[in-house]
Amino acid sequence: xxxxxxxxxxxxxxxxxxxxxxxxxxxxxxxxxxxxxxxxxxxxxxxxxxxxxxxxxxxxxxxxxxxxxxxxxxxxxxxxxxxxxxxxxxxxxxxxxxxxxxxxxxxxxxxxxxxxxxxxxxxxxxxxxxxxxxxxxxxxxxxxxxxxxxxxxxxxxxxxxxxxxxxxxxxxxxxxxxxxxxxxxxxxxxxxxxxxxxxxxxxxxxxxxxxxxxxxxxxxxxxxxxxxxxxxxxxxxxxxxxxxxxxxxxxxxxxxxxxxxxxxxxxxxxxxxxxxxxxxxxxxxxxxxxxxxxxxxxxxxxxxxxxxxxxxxxxxxxxxxxxxxxxxxxxxxxxx
Amino acid sequence: xxxxxxxxxxxxxxxxxxxxxxxxxxxxxxxxxxxxxxxxxxxxxxxxxxxxxxxxxxxxxxxxxxxxxxxxxxxxxxxxxxxxxxxxxxxxxxxxxxxxxxxxxxxxxxxxxxxxxxxxxxxxxxxxxxxxxxxxxxxxxxxxxxxxxxxxxxxxxxxxxxxxxxxxxxxxxxxxxxxxxxxxxxxxxxxxxxxxxxxxxxxxxxxxxxxxxxxxxxxxxxxxxxxxxxxxxxxxxxxxxxxxxxxxxxxxxxxxxxxxxxxxxxxxxxxxxxxxxxxxxxxxxxxxxxxxxxxxxxxxxxxxxxxxxxxxxxxxxxxxxxxxxxxxxxxxxxxxxxxxxxxxxxx
Numbered sequence: 250x251x252x253x254x255x256x257x258x259x260x261x262x263x264x265x266x267x268x269x270x271x272x273x274x275x276x277x278x279x280x281x282x283x284x285x286x287x288x289x290x291x292x293x294x295x296x297x298x299x300x301x302x303x304x305x306x307x308x309x310x311x312x313x314x315x316x317x318x319x320x321x322x323x324x325x326x327x328x329x330x331x332x333x334x335x336x337x338x339x340x341x342x343x344x345x346x347x348x349x350x351x352x353x354x355x356x357x358x359x360x361x362x363x364x365x366x367x368x369x370x371x372x373x374x375x376x377x378x379x380x381x382x383x384x385x386x387x388x389x390x391x392x393x394x395x396x397x398x399x400x401x402x403x404x405x406x407x408x409x410x411x412x413x414x415x416x417x418x419x420x421x422x423x424x425x426x427x428x429x430x431x432x433x434x435x436x437x438x439x440x441x442x443x444x445x446x447x448x449x450x451x452x453x454x455x456x457x458x459x460x461x462x463x464x465x466x467x468x469x470x471x472x473x474x475x476x477x478x479x480x481x482x483x484x485x486x487x488x489x490x491x492x493x494x495x496x497x498x499x500x501x502x503x504x505x506x507x508x509x510x511x512x513x514x515x516x517x518x519x520x521x522x523x524x525x526x527x528x529x530x531x532x533x534x535x536x537x538x539x540x541x542x543x544x545x546x547x548x549x550x551x552x553x554x555x556x557x558x559x560x561x562x563x564x565x566x567x568x569x570x571x572x573x574x575x576x577x578x579x580x581x582x583x584x585x
Numbered sequence: 586x587x588x589x590x591x592x593x594x595x596x597x598x599x600x601x602x603x604x605x606x607x608x609x610x611x612x613x614x615x616x617x618x619x620x621x622x623x624x625x626x627x628x629x630x631x632x633x634x635x636x637x638x639x640x641x642x643x644x645x646x647x648x649x650x651x652x653x654x655x656x657x658x659x660x661x662x663x664x665x666x667x668x669x670x671x672x673x674x675x676x677x678x679x680x681x682x683x684x685x686x687x688x689x690x691x692x693x694x695x696x697x698x699x700x701x702x703x704x705x706x707x708x709x710x711x712x713x714x715x716x717x718x719x720x721x722x723x724x725x726x727x728x729x730x731x732x733x734x735x736x737x738x739x740x741x742x743x744x745x746x747x748x749x750x751x752x753x754x755x756x757x758x759x760x761x762x763x764x765x766x767x768x769x770x771x772x773x774x775x776x777x778x779x780x781x782x783x784x785x786x787x788x789x790x791x792x793x794x795x796x797x798x799x800x801x802x803x804x805x806x807x808x809x810x811x812x813x814x815x816x817x818x819x820x821x822x823x824x825x826x827x828x829x830x831x832x833x834x835x836x837x838x839x840x841x842x843x844x845x846x847x848x849x850x851x852x853x854x855x856x857x858x859x860x861x862x863x864x865x866x867x868x869x870x871x872x873x874x875x876x877x878x879x880x881x882x883x884x885x886x887x888x889x890x891x892x893x894x895x896x897x898x899x900x901x902x903x904x905x906x907x908x909x910x911x912x913x914x915x916x917x918x919x920x921x922x923x924x925x926x927x928x929x930x931x932x
C-alpha cells in the first residue's frame with residue numbers, strides 16, 4: 250500500500266511586511282517558497298532544517314493555521330485550500346498537531362478531562378455517554394493513570410504534559426499528526442520515552458506523521474523519509490538511509506557534520522560554515538545556499554537548482570544542487 | 586591523574602533554597618576540580634543542579650538561595666570567604682561567565698562597544714577611548730565581520746550567533762583564568778553552534794584559560810571537554826576523563842543517558858532504551874541513592890543508603906553501590922552491557 254495521504258504542490262507562504270506612513274505592504278518574508286512533497290499513508294516524513302528554514306510554517310500551512318499564499322494541498326483527494334472554514338474545521342479531525350511547548354499549548358484553566366472532552370465535542374466523535382470510557386482509554390494509551398483525569402496542566406511535568414498533548418490529538422482519531430518539535434523541549438531520558446510512545450501509537454493506530462524537527466538524531470530514529478529545508482526551499486529529499494549515509498547536497502553534508510557526536514574518539518572533519526543564514530526577506534538569488542556554500546560558482550548565483558536524481562542515488566532521493574556529480578567525483582574542491 | 590596546577594577546586598559545595606515548603610537542596614555536596622588550561626563538562630538534565638553549581642562558583646546565588654557549606658578554592662583561595670567587593674573584582678576579571686540566552690544577558694539600551702568597553706574601564710581603569718579600541722580588538726578576535734560597524738550597534742541588530750560572540754568578547758575582555766559557560770550554544774542552530782564551540786576551543790588554546798562548560802548535550806561534551814562530571818539530583822554521580830566516560834561509563838544513569846540518546850550518525854533499530862520515570866523533585870528526594878527508583882539494577886541497599894563517590898582503578902569516580910564490596914544485588918553485572926536486559930526485564 251503506497252497510497253499518498255497528503256500531497257503538497259508548489260506551496261508558498263509569504264508573510265507581508267508592512268511599513269511606511271500608510272502601513273502599506275513593502276515586502277514579503279518568503280518563509281516557504283514553492284515546495285512540493287507528498288506523504289504516504291502510514292509513513293513518517295520528517296522536515297529538518299535550522300531556524301527560519303520554513304519547516305514549522307509548512308506544518309502550519311497544511312493545517313491552514315496560516316493561510317498559504319499559493320499552492321495546493323491534497324489530503325485524501327480533497328484540496329484543503331479550496332475548503333471553506335467550516336469544512337476545514339471538520340477536516341481537522343483527520344489532521345492533528347502536537348506542538349513543541351506543552352506548557353503553552355494546553356489551557357492552564359482546564360483539567361485533562363475538559364481538554365479531552367472539548368476535542369471530542371468539537372469534532373463530535375463520540376456520544377456523550379461513551380466519552381468517559383474513551384478518555385480513560387486514551388490516558389492509558391499515552392501512559393498516564395486514570396487518576397490524572399481531573400488534574401490541571403500545572404500538576405504535570407513536561408513529559409507528562411506532552412503526553413496529554415498526544416492524548417488530545419488522538420482523541421479525535423486522526424489520520425495524520427503533525428509533530429512540530431514535539432520532543433525538543435524534553436530532557437533526553439524523557440524524550441526517549443515520548444519517541445517510543447509515538448512509534449508505538451503509529452503501529453497501533455495506523456498513523457501517518459509529519460515530523461518537524463531540528464534534531465537530526467531524533468529524525469534519524471523516527472523517520473522513513475526526510476526533507477531538508479534551507480531558507481524556504483527543499484534542498485534534499487530521500488529515504489532515511491540515503492539521506493544520512495549518502496547525503497548529496499553540500500548543506501545536508503554540513504548540517505550532518507556540524508552535530509556533535511557523543512563519542513570523543515570520532516574526530517571528524519567538521520565542515521564549519523561561515524556566517525549566518527541570510528534573511529528570508531531578500532533571499533540570495535540562484536541557489537539560496539550559495540552565500541555559504543564552499544563549492545559555489547557563478548552559476549549558483551544566477552540559476553536556481555531543481556531537485557533531481559542522478560547516478561549513484563537511490564530512487565526517490567533528490568538533491569537541489571547543480572554540481573552533485575562534480576562534487577561526488579572530486580572534480581570540484583571546496584573553497585574554505 | 587595529578588596535573589601540574591589546579592585552577593579551581595570545589596569541595597563539598599552545598600547550595601540550598603529556603604522556600605515555604607522547607608529547604609530544597611539544589612546542590613548537595615558537589616566536589617570537582619579543573620586542571621589549569623583544561624575543560625570540565627558538567628552534564629545533567631533539568632533539575633540536576635548543574636546551573637546552580639556554576640552560579641555558586643560565581644557567588645551569584647540570590648535569595649532565597651544560600652551557599653550553606655563547602656569550599657570553592659580558586660587559585661588556592663576560598664571564594665566563599667571573599668567580601669562582595671572582592672568578588673566584584675574577581676567576576677569578569679579572573680572568572681567570567683556566559684549564559685544560554687545572549688539576548689537577556691546583554692543590555693538592550695547600550696551599544697555592543699560600550700558593553701565590551703565597560704569591562705576594561707572597570708577592571709583595568711582604561712579611558713573610554715582606549716577601552717573602545719580594545720573592544721574593537723575583541724570583536725575581531727571573536728570573528729565578527731565588519732567589527733567597526735558592529736561596535737556601534739545595539740544587541741537587537743545582531744543575530745543569535747553574533748550576540749553569543751559579543752557575550753564571549755565581553756567575557757574574555759580581561760583575559761580571565763576561568764570561563765564558565767552555561768549552555769552557551771543551546772539556543773543556537775547546529776551550524777552556528779559548531780562555530781561558537783570552535784571559537785571557544787581556539788580562544789582557550791590561545792589565551793590558556795580553563796573552561797567549565799555546563800550542558801545537557803553529551804555530544805557537545807564529547808567534542809569539547811577533557812573531563813566530565815555527570816550530575817543527578819544535586820549530586821555528582823560520575824566523574825572521569827572524557828575518553829573513559831564515553832568508552833566505559835560506570836553509573837547506571839550515565840549509561841541510561843547515553844543509550845536513550847537518538848543518534849544521527851549510527852543506525853539504532855527498534856525502540857530507544859529509556860530511563861523510566863522522572864527526575865525526583867528536590868523537595869522529595871529518595872532516602873538512599875537518588876537514582877534508585879529509576880535504576881534497573883537497584884537492590885535493597887540502594888533504596889536504603891546513599892553511596893559515596895568512590896575512585897575506581899581507571900581513575901574515574903562513581904557513586905554507585907555496584908562497585909563496592911557492600912553490593913547485595915546480582916554479582917558480576919556489567920552496567921554498560923547489561924543495561925538493556927535489566928531495563929527490559931523490569932517493564
